[in-house]
Amino acid sequence: MMEKTLAEYREEKCRSITENLHRIQDEVAEAAIMSGRSPEEVRLMAVTKTVDAYFVNHALSEGVDLIGENYVQEILQKRPELNLEGKELQLIGHLQTNKVRQIITQVDAIQSVDSVKLAKEISKQAQKNNLTMKILLEVNIGEEDSKSGIPYDGAMDLAAEIASMEGLQIEGLMAIPPICETETEVRSYFARMNKLFIDIKGKKLDNVSMNTLSMGMSADYVPAILEGANLVRVGSSIFGARIYN
Ligand SMILES: *Cc1c(COP(=O)(O)O)cnc(C)c1O
Numbered sequence: 001m002m003e004k005t006l007a008e009y010r011e012e013k014c015r016s017i018t019e020n021l022h023r024i025q026d027e028v029a030e031a032a033i034m035s036g037r038s039p040e041e042v043r044l045m046a047v048t049k050t051v052d053a054y055f056v057n058h059a060l061s062e063g064v065d066l067i068g069e070n071y072v073q074e075i076l077q078k079r080p081e082l083n084l085e086g087k088e089l090q091l092i093g094h095l096q097t098n099k100v101r102q103i104i105t106q107v108d109a110i111q112s113v114d115s116v117k118l119a120k121e122i123s124k125q126a127q128k129n130n131l132t133m134k135i136l137l138e139v140n141i142g143e144e145d146s147k148s149g150i151p152y153d154g155a156m157d158l159a160a161e162i163a164s165m166e167g168l169q170i171e172g173l174m175a176i177p178p179i180c181e182t183e184t185e186v187r188s189y190f191a192r193m194n195k196l197f198i199d200i201k202g203k204k205l206d207n208v209s210m211n212t213l214s215m216g217m218s219a220d221y222v223p224a225i226l227e228g229a230n231l232v233r234v235g236s237s238i239f240g241a242r243i244y245n
Contacts (some may be wrong), residue, residue, distance in 0.1 A: 172212030
């Protein structure tokens with residue numbers, strides 16, 4: 001067998017990304033309608049961790065307008081190669097307090113705010129740079145030790161505390177539910193998140209917009225939408241399995 005050339009490999013992979021995107025966009029739209037909303041009300045984020053800038057740019061050229069990255073170092077390296085005009089890049093991975101300074105001007109939002117300490121640092125660095133950072137509060141919905149996120153029960157109080165900080169705006173909530181055996185089970189986590197989202201929204205706190213409920217990944221974006229997600233974060237179903245070096 002002849003080795004594939006780089007050009008052939010790229011062409012094939014781009015074709016598959018395009019196909020995947022169209023399929024997922026259709027499924028997202030359908031789920032939005034099934035949940036009583038219009039397709040425009042649910043955003044698809046393409047999660048691009050470990051994905052080569054070449055293929056991220058392909059997805060962006062195919063109409064993706066929101067990408068999510070996990071690692072500060074990877075963002076700093078990849079961002080100059082990305083065609084991000086008119087597009088948004090958001091951080092979805094765990095953020096260490098000492099890295100906030102490096103990332104504050106490089107992303108449009110931080111979805112993974114999981115402590116008061118981190119929020120304080122974002123507030124400080126945002127003010128230094130004269131900007132308002134959009135943030136989501138990450139909720140540890142399954143109360144798993146292995147996951148970061150604020151506890152479900154304390155979320156309301158933490159939202160109020162963090163909302164009082166300058167230089168940031170709480171835009172919503174993010175969650176990664178535990179691995180579940182059944183769709184019924186995962187839907188119950190998503191439903192609880194939606195309840196919290198609606199409860200916090202109802203409080204009408206200053207500096208809290210509660211526009212975004214970010215939940216659902218490759219394995220479960222449809223049930224997430226059916227339970228109220230309006231932003232789903234999909235990686236491997238678009239780009240294929242991730243290869244970590
Ligand atoms: C990697 C990642 C995703 C995407 O996961 P897939 O299963 O590949 O779709 C979504 N959200 C977060 C927070 C992630 O780290």
